[in-house]
Amino acid sequence: xxxxxxxxxxxxxxxxxxxxxxxxxxxxxxxxxxxxxxxxxxxxxxxxxxxxxxxxxxxxxxxxxxxxxxxxxxxxxxxxxxxxxxxxxxxxxxxxxxxxxxxxxxxxxxxxxxxxxxxxxxxxxxxxxxxxxxxxxxxxxxxxxxxxxxxxxxxxxxxxxxxxxxxxxxxxxxxxxxxxxxxxxxxxxxxxxxxxxxxxxxxxxxxxxxxxxxxxx
Amino acid sequence: xxxxxxxxxxxxxxxxxxxxxxxxxxxxxxxxxxxxxxxxxxxxxxxxxxxxxxxxxxxxxxxxxxxxxxxxxxxxxxxxxxxxxxxxxxxxxxxxxxxxxxxxxxxxxxxxxxxxxxxxxxxxxxxxxxxxxxxxxxxxxxxxxxxxxxxxxxxxxxxxxxxxxxxxxxxxxxxxxxxxxxxxxxxxxxxxxxxxxxxxxxxxxxxxxxxxxxxxxxxxxxxxxxxxxxxxxxxxxxxxxxxxxxxxxxxxxxxxxxxxxxxxxxxxxxxxxxxxxxxxxxxxxxxxxxxxxxx
Numbered sequence: 001x002x003x004x005x006x007x008x009x010x011x012x013x014x015x016x017x018x019x020x021x022x023x024x025x026x027x028x029x030x031x032x033x034x035x036x037x038x039x040x041x042x043x044x045x046x047x048x049x050x051x052x053x054x055x056x057x058x059x060x061x062x063x064x065x066x067x068x069x070x071x072x073x074x075x076x077x078x079x080x081x082x083x084x085x086x087x088x089x090x091x092x093x094x095x096x097x098x099x100x101x102x103x104x105x106x107x108x109x110x111x112x113x114x115x116x117x118x119x120x121x122x123x124x125x126x127x128x129x130x131x132x133x134x135x136x137x138x139x140x141x142x143x144x145x146x147x148x149x150x151x152x153x154x155x156x157x158x159x160x161x162x163x164x165x166x167x168x169x170x171x172x173x174x175x176x177x178x179x180x181x182x183x184x185x186x187x188x189x190x191x192x193x194x195x196x197x198x199x200x201x202x203x204x205x206x207x208x209x210x211x212x213x214x215x216x217x
Numbered sequence: 218x219x220x221x222x223x224x225x226x227x228x229x230x231x232x233x234x235x236x237x238x239x240x241x242x243x244x245x246x247x248x249x250x251x252x253x254x255x256x257x258x259x260x261x262x263x264x265x266x267x268x269x270x271x272x273x274x275x276x277x278x279x280x281x282x283x284x285x286x287x288x289x290x291x292x293x294x295x296x297x298x299x300x301x302x303x304x305x306x307x308x309x310x311x312x313x314x315x316x317x318x319x320x321x322x323x324x325x326x327x328x329x330x331x332x333x334x335x336x337x338x339x340x341x342x343x344x345x346x347x348x349x350x351x352x353x354x355x356x357x358x359x360x361x362x363x364x365x366x367x368x369x370x371x372x373x374x375x376x377x378x379x380x381x382x383x384x385x386x387x388x389x390x391x392x393x394x395x396x397x398x399x400x401x402x403x404x405x406x407x408x409x410x411x412x413x414x415x416x417x418x419x420x421x422x423x424x425x426x427x428x429x430x431x432x433x434x435x436x437x438x439x440x441x442x443x444x445x446x447x448x449x450x451x452x453x454x455x456x457x458x459x460x461x462x463x464x465x466x467x468x469x470x471x472x473x474x475x476x477x478x479x480x481x482x483x484x485x486x487x488x489x490x491x492x493x494x495x496x497x498x499x500x501x502x503x504x505x506x507x508x509x510x511x512x
Contacts, residue, residue, distance in 0.1 A: 034265040037341035037352075039272055041485060047424030051345050066225050070232070082257040083265065083352060084344040085391070087383065087399050088244060094366065095383050095399040097350045097391045099250060100240035104233060111229040143347060147398075147420070157398065161421040169424050170346060 017196065024194040025072060032056050033079040043177055046169060050177035053080055054139070055132055056185050057106050061113035062123065062131045063189055064200040073110030077103035089154055109135050123203075125186065132182040133175055140171040258389065265340060332455060332493040335361055339487050340389060346423070349397045351380075353490055356388040361494060363390075370447070370454045370493045377481035378402070378447065378460045379490055390492070394484055395460070396423040403450040404430070404460055404478075412437035413448045416460055416478055426484060427464065430476035438474060439463045445478055455493065 035042075036053045043050035053076050061069020080102035088098035116131040144166050151159035161170075190198035221227050243250040337355035353371075355361055363369065363385040371379045371392050380394040381402075393400050400418040405411040412434055419429035433439065443463045449456030461480040468474045 030261065030264045031268070034261065034268040034341075037344050038265060038269045040342050040344065047346075047426065049343070049345060053344065066228075070228070074232075078254070078257055079261055080344055080348060082254045082261060083341040084348045085350050086347045087350050087393050087397060089399040090244065095393055096244065097384055098240065099243035099254060100236055102344075102348060104236040104240060107229070107232050107236060111225070111233075115225065147347070151398075159398070159420050165421050169421070174345070 020196070021194040024192070025068075028056065028188075028194075029072065029075055029079070033076060033083065036080075037083045043181055045173050045177055048170065048173040048177060050181040051136075051174065052181050052185065054106075054109060054136070055178050055182045056189070057110050058113040058132050058135045059128055059182060059186055059189055061110040062116055062128050063186075063193070063198065064195065065203050066111070066114040068194070068200060069110035069114040070107060073106035074103060077106030080106065089150075089157055091154055093154070105139065109139065112138070125190075128186055129179060129182055132178055136175045136178045137171065140166075140174055144170065252386075255387065258386075262340070262389070269340070331496045333496060335359065335492045335494060336489060337390070337492060338489050342487075343394075350383070350391045350393060351487075352389050353392055353492075354388070355390050355492065356386050358388050361385050361390065361492065368453050369495075370458060372458060372491050372493065373482040373487065374489060374491070375481070376458065376491075378454070378458045379480075379482045379484065379487065381453065382492055392490070394418070395480060396426060396428055396484060398423070400428075402454055402460070403448045404445045405448040406439050407444040407446045407457075407459070412439060413450065414439075416445065422477060426479065428461070428478045428480060430463065430478050431473075433474040433476060435468075435471050435474060438466060438468055439476060441466060455495075 032052050036049075036051070040049040043052075057069065057073040057076050060072045081099050084102075085097035085099060086101050087095050088101075089095050112135055113131050116134065117127055144161070148159045148161075151157040195201070239250060242248055243253075335355055337353040337359075339351060340354050341352040343349040343351060361369075361382075363382060369382040371381055373379050378395055380392045380397075380400060382390050383393045384391040395402065395416070395418060397418040398420050402416050403413060404416040405413040413432075414430050414434075415432040416428050416430055419427075422429055430439070430445070439445070441463050445460045445463065447454040447456060447458040447460060459481055461478045461482075464477045464479045466474070466476040
């Protein structure tokens with residue numbers, strides 16, 4: 001019986017909403033991370049797959065705030081790095097799976113998503129979709145730029161995509177697919193998410209102006 | 218200090234700097250950070266296998282429902298084919314005996330007889346166009362070891378090239394697919410004294426499932442439809458593994474003639490792959506294993 005006296009456990013037992021929060025986050029994290037890499041072609045167009053891990057991190061951070069988003073994003077990034085790391089060609093030409101890039105991406109995306117227009121506008125569902133669009137555009141544009149710069153640094157590598165090709169074959173299809181994926185994911189987080197009613201109570205409690213109340217629409 | 222820790226900008230910048238440091242340290246050859254993700258596998262791998270098996274079961278169940286009539290028709294056709302193949306088999310058996318006799322007489326080595334072939338199932342695929350390394354369920358525990366600077370060819374069930382192994386962990390290995398940037402292999406037209414060139418993954422072609430062919434000699438330009446196989450140059454890949462066929466040739470610039478190649482293997486529909494480990498490395502690994510056991 002001594003285990004029941006642990007402070008963390010008693011806190012969990014007293015607060016079923018905490019259990020719900022951690023359970024839902026854990027299930028969504030593992031389910032969507034594994035779905036993304038096991039059946040990537042479910043929502044796919046022209047060789048581009050909808051990035052449901054990315055979308056759920058943006059939506060979580062936008063809907064439930066900075067701290068939820070950054071922790072969820074970091075865990076999603078670690079799993080992404082483990083399951084499907086990007087390949088990195090080193091200066092010496094050796095190709096290795098790069099650890100940490102997924103983590104960097106997801107934490108950065110969560111930070112952007114959580115503060116997306118929240119200083120001036122109350123959180124609302126249309127802006128949640130806009131956050132997905134803007135973060136996807138940023139990710140793909142910066143990604144192409146970084147790879148282009150890296151390819152010029154490493155001898156033997158070439159990155160010969162024109163800006164038109166980048167837009168047509170990568171940035172725009174990815175944005176459209178992510179937007180499509182964000183609709184069911186938004187509904188899932190809103191109605192079967194980690195918080196009852198789709199609202200993080202700590203955002204309501206906070207009086208700081210950058211974390212305003214979720215506006216139900 | 219407390220105020221700093223509640224400042225979101227500060228937390229974000231510090232987190233990203235720490236992660237950047239992790240990326241740089243992780244890219245160092247032999248970095249211990251590369252094994253830092255091992256515990257993640259203990260949690261994620263069983264769940265991923267469960268999701269994969271559930272998805273496959275649903276897909277199989279759906280296929281069983283929808284394909285019933287088609288399967289029955291196919292069954293009739295297959296029975297006829299079996300009868301035909303049975304006849305051919307008896308003829309081939311005779312030819313095989315003759316071939317073995319000739320092989321002995323001329324000391325012909327089978328194409329890949331000096332490679333140990335390991336079968337592995339695909340666990341995870343690309344997360345997006347850049348997170349492109351795929352995971353297969355084979356590793357050190359199965360006797361596969363990869364030394365720094367080495368690599369193993371990966372083929373599909375029809376022995377067509379899929380990619381190469383870039384890292385081997387305890388129970389999973391990472392594979393770089395041939396359509397992705399960073400992949401390079403020396404290829405040649407599958408003919409006697411066929412022209413050699415470089416086949417590589419290209420950012421602008423990978424969405425179409427194509428590879429780029431460069432280093433083409435202006436005097437020996439491959440034609441559309443030519444079959445390309447590995448040339449064996451460079452030593453990483455054995456000679457003669459089919460890669461694909463030439464789909465188009467761009468000879469507008471004589472100094473830089475390029476072509477596109479459509480790989481034979483269907484990368485989007487991979488379930489099982491085969492890793493080709495040269496026997497010398499296989500024996501070294503096996504030796505290391507036994508010496509570990511004895512010590």
